[in-house]
Amino acid sequence: MDAAQTARVYAEVAERAGKLLADFAQKHPPGVSAGVTDELGIAKAFMDLYGRMLTDPYALAAFSTNLAIDYMKLWQSSWMRMFGGEAQPVAAPGKGDNRFRDDEWQQSFVFDFIKQSYLITSRHVQDAVAGVGDLPEESKKKVTFFTRQYLDALAPSNFALTNPQVLRETLSSGGQNLLKGLDNLLGDLEKGGISMTDEKAFKLGGNVATTPGKVVFQNDLMQLIQYVPTTKSVSRTPLVIIPPWINKYYILDLREKNSFIKWAVDQGQTVFVISWVNPDAKLAAKGFDDYMKEGPLAALDAVEKATGEKKVNFIGYCLGGTLLGSTLAWLAAKGEDRVRSATFFVALLDFHQPGELGV
Numbered sequence: 001m002d003a004a005q006t007a008r009v010y011a012e013v014a015e016r017a018g019k020l021l022a023d024f025a026q027k028h029p030p031g032v033s034a035g036v037t038d039e040l041g042i043a044k045a046f047m048d049l050y051g052r053m054l055t056d057p058y059a060l061a062a063f064s065t066n067l068a069i070d071y072m073k074l075w076q077s078s079w080m081r082m083f084g085g086e087a088q089p090v091a092a093p094g095k096g097d098n099r100f101r102d103d104e105w106q107q108s109f110v111f112d113f114i115k116q117s118y119l120i121t122s123r124h125v126q127d128a129v130a131g132v133g134d135l136p137e138e139s140k141k142k143v144t145f146f147t148r149q150y151l152d153a154l155a156p157s158n159f160a161l162t163n164p165q166v167l168r169e170t171l172s173s174g175g176q177n178l179l180k181g182l183d184n185l186l187g188d189l190e191k192g193g194i195s196m197t198d199e200k201a202f203k204l205g206g207n208v209a210t211t212p213g214k215v216v217f218q219n220d221l222m223q224l225i226q227y228v229p230t231t232k233s234v235s236r237t238p239l240v241i242i243p244p245w246i247n248k249y250y251i252l253d254l255r256e257k258n259s260f261i262k263w264a265v266d267q268g269q270t271v272f273v274i275s276w277v278n279p280d281a282k283l284a285a286k287g288f289d290d291y292m293k294e295g296p297l298a299a300l301d302a303v304e305k306a307t308g309e310k311k312v313n314f315i316g317y318c319l320g321g322t323l324l325g326s327t328l329a330w331l332a333a334k335g336e337d338r339v340r341s342a343t344f345f346v347a348l349l350d351f352h353q354p355g356e357l358g359v
Contacts, residue, residue, distance in 0.1 A: 012183075040142075040359075041138070041139075041142065042142055042146060044139070045138070045139035045140075045142035045143050045146075046142075046143055046146075048135055048136060048139040048143075049129065049132055049135060049139065049143045052132045052133070052134060052135055053128075053132055056132075056133075059128070059131060059132075063124060063127075063128045066124060067120070067121070067124045070090055070091070070120045070124070071117075071120065073090045074090045074091075074113065074116050074117065074120060077089065077090055077116075078109055078112070078113045081109040081112065082109050089112075089116060090116055090120060091116045091119035091120045091123065092116075092119070093115075093119065099155055099157040100115050100157065102164050102165050104164035104165075105164065108164065111156075111162075111164050114156045114162050115156065118154070118155060118156050121151075122151045122154075125147065125151060126144075126147060126148065126151065129143055129144060129147050130144065141356075141358070141359055142359050145356055145359045146359075160178065204250070207255070208250060208253075208254055208255065209248075209249075209250035209253050209254075210253070210255070210256050210259070210262075211227055211228075211253050211256075211259055211261050211262045211265060212227065212228040213225045213226055213227035213228060213271075213273075214226060214228075215275075216272075216302060216306050217298070217299070217302035217305075217306075219294050219298055220277070220283065220286075220294060221276065221277055221279075221283070221286065221290065221291060221294040221295060222274045222275060222276050222277060222294065222295055222298070222299075223249075223274075223275045223277075224272055224273075224274060224275075224298075224299050224302050224303075225249060225272065225273045225274075225275055226270070226271070226272050226306060227261060227265050227270075227271040227272075227273070228265070229265060229268075229270065230265050230266050231265075231266065231267075231268040233268060234268050234269065234270045235268050235269050235270060236309065237270075237309060237311060237312060237313050237340050238269075238270045238271075238272055238303050238307050238309055238312045238313070239264060239269045239270065239271050239272065239312070239313045239314075239315065240272045240273075240274070240296070240299055240300075240303060240312045240313070240314050240315070241261070241271065241272070241273045241274070241314075241315045241317065241320075242274050242295065242296055242299075242314065242315065242316045242317065242320035242321070242323060242324050243273065243274065243275075243276070243317050243318070243320050244317060244318040244319035244320045245276035245291065245319065245320070246318075246319060247317075247318070248275070249273050249274065249275035249276070251317070252273075252317065253273075261273065270307060272299065272302075272303055272306075272312075274295055274296070274299055274320075276295075288323075288326070291323060292323060292326055292327050292330065295323060295327075296314070296323065296324060296327045297327060297330075300312060300338055310338055311337070311338055311339065311340045312338070312339060312340065313339075313340050313341045313342075313343070314327075314339055314341070314342045314343070315342075315343045315344075315345065316342065316343070316344050316345065316347050317345040317346070317347065318345065318346050318347060319347075320347070321344040321345060321346070321347020321348070321349070322347055322348055322349060324342060324344065324347070325344070325347070325349045328342055
């Protein structure tokens with residue numbers, strides 16, 4: 001990228017950034033601030049942690065001492081490497097840790113030092129948190145989870161000046177990669193969400209959701225799609241799939257070669273899938289019971305009307321499985337026998353111990 005192109009990109013980014021800041025200032029006038037709340041109890045959990053740590057000065061001293069010892073080992077190891085000697089690492093990434101795959105993290109003693117410094121500190125901080133006794137179970141789960149998230153965010157691979165891959169690309173592109181990154185950031189801020197992929201790369205019915213079907217029923221919360229059969233004969237009992245309402249209906253029909261829906265149709269199943277509406281303010285009063293009544297229960301009636309079959313085989317995926325479990329309980333309480341089988345894909349039914357989902 002030549003100087004003229006660089007200047008032009010800088011000017012475009014500066015103009016967009018200025019407009020974004022002006023819009024933000026207009027929406028948030030001086031003197032108006034949002035109230036700080038702790039609905040998740042995170043601050044309370046860390047206050048519990050600090051309180052317990054202060055009552056055990058020996059543990060704090062041991063933490064500082066052990067951290068200092070490992071840093072001394074790292075300094076010795078780095079000095080040996082700097083002068084061409086061999087040295088065993090004091091800390092190494094865990095199996096499956098892809099943050100430090102670039103060769104420079106191992107071959108350059110500078111980046112190796114940065115990497116090991118981070119890993120040593122991260123390990124000792126997490127060990128210190130885990131070693132605090134008499135901490136309420138809920139508080140322990142929260143501080144363990146959020147400490148790990150915070151430490152992961154501080155990884156040197158996340159910062160341009162300490163990531164060898166980013167530095168190489170910056171030098172080779174004349175800084176164009178950083179400008180592109182800033183441009184992407186501004187775009188995400190403008191739309192109020194993080195872009196996970198190129199949203200223009202996919203077309204429904206083209207390269208995603210390619211299994212043929214049509215809408216046979218709809219209400220305020222969903223559309224019911226029936227897929228076109230591909231076999232001479234089909235199973236008598238329809239298959240109804242309930243996806244989570246945080247995903248699109250084609251979560252199981254992304255590509256032809258890995259589409260569960262296409263596979264099921266090719267096995268002779270009569271497949272129906274619920275496609276949840278993307279709710280707006282008009283649906284603010286809708287609750288979980290509405291999703292049950294206007295989702296799987298409404299689908300049962302629509303499927304019976306379309307096929308003449310009163311019973312179905314259900315599949316509930318993720319949150320759709322949780323909804324299916326509630327639907328089965330509701331039907332059982334009403335004495336209605338309308339489900340021949342129910343299959344759950346990665347669905348949580350018992351919320352007493354939800355793991356990190358409960359943090």
